[in-house]
Every structure is written in C-alpha cells, then in structure tokens.
Amino acid sequence: MNDMNWTLSFERLLAAADVTVETLPPPSNNILLWQFSASDWQKLAEQARSYGLRWSAGWAIQEDNVFWVHALFEKQGIYLLTRSIIDYAKPELPSQSTVYPAANRSERHTQDMFGIKFTDHPDNRPWTRHKAWDRHDYPLRKDFAVQGRPEVITPPDTEYAFVKSYGAGTYEIPVGPVHAGIIEPGHFRFQAVGELILNLEERLGYVHKGVEKIAEGRNPEALARLAGRVSGDTTVGHCWAACMAMERAAKVDIPPRAALIRGILAERERIANHLGDIGAICNDVAFVFGQMQFTRLRENWLRTQAGIFGHRLLMDCVIPGGVKSDISAADCDAVKHDISRLRKELSDIITALDLNSSLEDRLYTAGYLSEDMAAAYGTVGYVGRASGQDFDVRRDAAYAPYDRVTVKVAMETQGDIASRLWIRYKEIMVSMKLIERFLGLLEPGDIVANWQVPEAGSLGLGIIDGWRGEIVSFVRFGADNLIDRFYPRDPSQLNWPALEKLVLNNIVPDFPVCNKSLNGSYSGNDL
Amino acid sequence: MNWLIAVIQTMLFVALAPLLSAWLKWCKCLLQNRKAPSLLQPYRDLIKLIRKQPAVAEQASWIFTRSPYIIFSAMVLAASVVPLITVDLPTTASADVIVLVGFFAFARFFLALAGLDVGTAFGGMGSSREMTISSLAEPAMLMAVFTLTMTASTTNLALAMEHVLNEGMVLRPSFVFALFALILVAIAETGRIPVDNPATHLELTMIHEAMILEYSGRHLALIEWASQLKLMLYGVLIANIFLPWGIAQALGAKALVYGLLAIALKLAVLCALLAIAETLVAKMRLFRVQEYLSFAYLLGLLGMLSHIILEASR
DSSP: OOOHHHHHHHHHHHHHOOOEEEEEEHHHHHHHHEEEEEHHHHHHHHHHHHHHHHEEEEEEEEHHHHTEEEEEEEEHHHTEEEEEEEESSEEEEEEEETTTTTTTHHHHHHHHHHHOOOEEOOOOOOOSSTTSTTTTTOTTTTSSSSTOOOOOOOOOOOOOOOOOSSSSEEEEEOOSSSSSSSOOOEEEEEEEEEEEEEEEEEOOOOOOOOOOHHHTTTHHHHHHHTTEEEEEEEGGHHHHHHHHHHHHHHHHHHHHHHHHHHHHHHHHHHHHHHHHHHHHHHHHHHHHHHHHHHHHHHHHHHHHHHHSSSSSTTTTTEETTEEEEEHHHHHHHHHHHHHHHHHHHHHHHHHHHTTTTHHHHHHSSOOOOOOOHHHHTTHHHHHHHHTTTOOOOHHTOTTTTTTGGOHHHHHHSOHHHHHHHHHHHHHHHHHHHHHHHHHHHHOOOOOBOOOOOOOOOOOEEEEEEEEEHHHHHHHOOOOOTTTEEEEETTHHHHHHHHHHHHTTSSSGGGGHHHHHHOOHHHHHHHO | OOHHHHHHHHHHHHHHHHHHHHHHHHHHHHHOOOOOOOHHHHHHHHHHHSSOOOOTTTOEEEEEEEEHHHHHHHHHHHTSSSHHHHSHHHHHHOOOHHHHHHHHHHHHHHHHEEEEEOOOHHHHHEEEEEEEHHHHHHHHHHHHHHHHHHHOOOOOOOHHHHHHHHOOOOOOOHHHHHHHHHHHHHHHHOOOOOTTOTOOGGGOOOSSHTTTTOOHHHHHHHHHHHHHHHHHHHHHHHHHOOOTOOSSSSHHHHHHHHHHHHHHHHHHHHHHHHHHHHHHHHOOOOGHHHHHHHHHHHHHHHHHHHIIIIIIOO
C-alpha cells in the first residue's frame, strides 16, 4: 500500500502552514482521525485543497456543552476524518465551503439543525430549515424534543431569496415541488432567455423526515431499519453503511458468508436501479420502446429478488452483524440463471439503443459536466465516473467482500448524458460478473456475528459504494447499546450541485433528461 | 339531401375522431410490448371529463373559459369542409383549402392565448413554442397545398380531389414532394413524436400539453376532442388528396358505404405507419424542429417547382 505516505507529508505541510494537528487513535483501518482548533478549520481546508484532497462529508455532534464539527476528506482511498471542538455558548466556526463548494449545503444543513454559525460562508440562506421551527429552535440539539413542537399550520416559506435575473427577455420558470409525473418533490427555479437556461437553482428539503433526530436512542437493529429508509432505492446501500459503522464501533467482524451475501445484495440493487434509470432516460426523450424494455427487465429482476430475499427492493435484508437470511444452493442457481437471462436480453436491447441515431442526437453533448467541475464539486458514483473521476470505494478503499475480488471500475470521460447512460450499462456488466464471483466464493458458515455492546462514546464510520456512489455513514454510540448520533451522507448530496452546473447552456426542454441522467435522491439529500 | 349528407359527414368526423386516436394508441402499445387499452377508452375519458366540474384559476379571464368552445367549434367547422366519404359536398363550395388553414390558425390563436391567460410559466412557455412551430409549419403547409391547387387549378378541396380521380393513376413528382411535405407538417401540427410527445408528464418538455395544463373537466374534454379531430383532419387530408380512390363521387348508398370503408382503411394504415414511426424515433431537440420544418418547406417548394417545370408546360 502506498498508504501512509501522503498523510505524513500532508501532516508536514500543515505544520509548515502553522496548523496544529492533534492525532487521535484511528476509528478503523484506512481512516485517520485528526483534531484541529477552530481557528485553523479554514486553513486546514485550504491546505487540503492544495494537496488534492477530496471533501467527502461534514456533520456535527453535540456532547454536553460542546459541539464537535467533523469533515471527512479522502485521497487515494485513505480517509482523513478531521474534527474541531466549539463551545455551545458561542457556536461559530470558519466555513470550509469558500474552499470546497461541495461543503456548502452540508454546512448550511449543520447551521440549520444545530445553530452552528459558519462565518464567511458564501451563502447564508437556510437549506433544510423548516418553517415549523421557531427562530431559536435547532432540532438536532439535545434540548429539542424528538416529537418537535408542531404548530397547527406550518407557515409558508416565502422568504427564501432566490437568485434573480434582470434584463429584457429574461424570465423565470418555477417548477415543482409538485410535479406532473410521479417523482419525489423538489423545487427548481430557472432563469432563462428564450429556451436557453441562464441559471438553475435547486431548492430541496421537501422530504425532510428528521432521520438524524429519530435515530437517537435507537438500538442497532432499529437503526439499521431506519437507515434502510433514508432513500428507498438505496436501501441496501444505506443499511450496509450504517451496519458497517456500528460494527466498526462495536468491533464486530462479520462472517465471510454474510459479507458475500451483502455484496450480492448491493450489486443486485445497483443493477435494478441502473436498468430503471436507462429506461427512464429513454422515456425522457420520448423513446418509449427503450423505457418499456428496461422496465420489463427491471421488473423481472425485482421479482427474482422478491422470491429469494423476500422483498422486491431488498429492504431490511442487511442487519447489524450480518444478513437476515441465508441463500440456498437453489437460490444461487436462480441468481445465476437470472444473470444469464439478463445478459442475453440486454445485448439485444442495448444494440437497438446504440444504433438509434435520434437517441444519439439527444444524448450526446447534452448536459455536459467537465472534469474540472466534477472534481471541484467532488461528484461521486456514475456522475463522477462519467466525467473522468476515477474513484470507487469498492476498489480504492476495499471492504469485505470486495477485498477478495478485483473490481474493474467502469469509466467514461465525455461527461455528457450519453456517458452517464453508457457507464450505467458498463456497471451492470461489471456487477453481474461480481455477483458470479461472490457466488463462487460462497462457503458454508454463519451469516450473522455475535453482537458486542460497544462502550459509550464509540465512533464508527461506514463507507461503501452504493449504486449512486460513495455512501458515508457516521454512528456514535451512547450508553446501553443505544445510538447517540447517526448521520448518513447519500452520494446525491455531492451530485445535486453538479446538476446546477451541467444544465447551463442547455435548453429548458432538455432539463428533464439532464436531471434523469444524474438521478439524485431527494429523500437521501433531505434526510 | 346534399346538406343532410354534409351534416352527417361532419357528425361522423366528430364521432370517429376519438376512435382514431384509440387505434393509434393501440398500435403503439402493440409495438411497445404493452397491453393496449380498449378502443373505447378515449370515449370513456371524454365522458368522464365532461361530467367533471372544471376548476378554473381565479385570475382566468373569459378567454380561458371560452377558448375550449371556440377551438372545438373551429375544428368542427374545419371538419365540415373536408370531404370524408364523398366529394359531393355543398360546404366545400363555400370554404376552400385556404379557409381550412384559416380555421386551424384561428383555433391555434385562441389556444395560445388561453395558455398565456392564467399566467403560469408553463402555459406561456407552451404558447411561445407552439407559435414558433406553427409560424414555420404554416408556410410549409401552404406550399404543399398550392402545389395541389395549381395542378387542379382550384383551391376547392372537392374539385381538386375529383380532378385527381378523373386524371387516374398518374405519378406526379410534384405530388410526391407535396405528400411528404404535408406528412411532416401534419406530424408537427398534431404534436406527435418527434416534434412533441402527447403522452409526456414532463412539464418542461411539453408544447401542446403545456398550454392546456390548467384545463380540467369539460374544458379539457373539448380541447382533447379538438386535438383528436385535428389528427383525423390531417389524416383525411393526406388520404383523400393524394389517394382519393374509393371516395364516393355520387350519392348512392353503395358508394357512400364504399367511401366510408375506404377512408377507414386508409386512416387505419396511416395511423399504423405513424405508430411505427413514433416507436422508432426519439423526440427531437426543440431547436431541431426548425430544421425539420424547413425541410418540409423545402419539399413543398420542390413540389411546386417540379410542377412548374415538369407538369405545367404540358
């Protein structure tokens, strides 16, 4: 491993910049924990940026009369968890989003939920903050009751200051949060001149469910179920990430058979979603034939899942310490049969897509996300990989069972909608191979490990590659095996801001297909 | 007698238009491996909508509430001057093909106004797109129509059809060009793929649907019915101008039945072809539509030129 090299030289770089680092015991392999003083918080970000670290996630926790603010960085598959302590009485911290645009919404979320002020933040508008809360109420502080203080009627949010455009011929198109189709709620505000998009502003938060708050005080099983509902289409991904975090905090090793079954579940989820997405992209350019075919393929795939794992979308199949149910030899055969059938059908249909020049005309060059922009916003998953961001947790920070196989990461460099469509196809092919490898590696054994109650205050960080990309799940245990803090970072949180950039210079009627090619989760973003 | 036939023919037009849409949908479903809804579904939808109370925005003016009636009436009037099963129509004498184009433009004018009336972003967007497309489609359509009228030396549709019938099977290059021009225009004007997608739920991509997003109840029923009529009108125009064979030239019961069967068959085939085309291609980027319609115009122009060069001198 070329591992610790960069962390050492980065530490030296920080020392040269007069930033004091307090190194703490690492929570797990591949993850380092460093502590900084609040005044150095922004300087840390500047050094990290110049050293080429990717900003991955940010969150805060409250402990008695202090807040711990965390930021997670990554480079070459090594994660660096940084934190700073700030006082409850004066919750202020310099912002990192001046350096990392990816941190922008995350810091605003922390600001809305904890009342921690990020000084010189480039955008001081609220993000997830809801009108149901009083001005001085911060829902994630410990003194805020779980049931909240519901008002009879939540007042409308009329004060949000959208970007305005001026000049002859410019106009505004507000879209959503209620849409004509059956999709999740989100508001998009376009500034356009004619059909050309001058600016797009996203306003999300309509599916805020209070996931972080209601996680507090749960036991591990209940937290796993909650994590499975952060975003319904990523139920395996979030559930696995949360379980991994809890297992690391509790120092529980899962049996190899359970890891392999988790791998099979996660790759099946990836295939199901990619099939649905390719169909949906076809539908958005009115190529209904493609949509119908892919919908059919996905439906067959889901029915197999219902038969083998008891749930079409694989909800609650991953549990702390392992997996809920074992798979029999007959199930393995069914999975293999499913794969060979999908391979055969897919090769015919994908050829039809590839040869369709009218589809090509819509998908190529539209919704272009440059490599620089993808890097600046730290996009992950197929959005990043379609714009040349060669990163995959399964390969670069491999965890069981991916440490036992070679993961070939599909790459595209064009950065347009077509790239994001073809990368999905390539990932389906890779995932099918991975499932076959996992089936071959399966050996009889336990599927769930004995749980050990972790000490109060144990931290765990679960990082996996969900179908949308890197999922980060942070867990801190309180006393008696109960959760004190849970923060899931869906890959959409990093990918959503890229949508605002990639639609620029496109025309208004091309927005839906641009959006679909990115397909961020609203629920995973809004928590 | 003639007037009675004219009224009956117009009623047939109005009554059969939903069936044609259902047939088109049926063909599309078949091609997409889907179970098709019943051929009566559009009728059920219309009845359901007519029974419902329309919800009208507070800001809506009389334009919004009257437009559905104006649009529907304009389409019925247009239907009354297009020969469906017989060319022997008194109404065609009073309104020629230019008036027909005028009826379409009149209906579109009110539809675009209605889209703007309530003041939602989508309505205005739809109206703006509709006017862009129609301003390009109308010249192309007139070009195709002029080619036809120059051949027949009349702008009267019935006389033109009789002229084609009497000439017999002559392959005219001008007609081939004009036919393709009219087909391209028809696809654009009736809001079919690849220009517009009548089945979409994506507000930002809509053209026709964006203008009528605010409509509900009987208003929506009338507008839907009017678009079904428009689709049928274009189908009948293409079928009866370029392939008029089978249409009744005299008012006998036998001739009329033959005329009805002939047009039903022609429309069924045309719609099946349209369904195939719609399944094969994705929707164009909006700014490709102008290239597409310029091409239609070019075809119309070529048709007229080839008429002047090859046919008129004889």
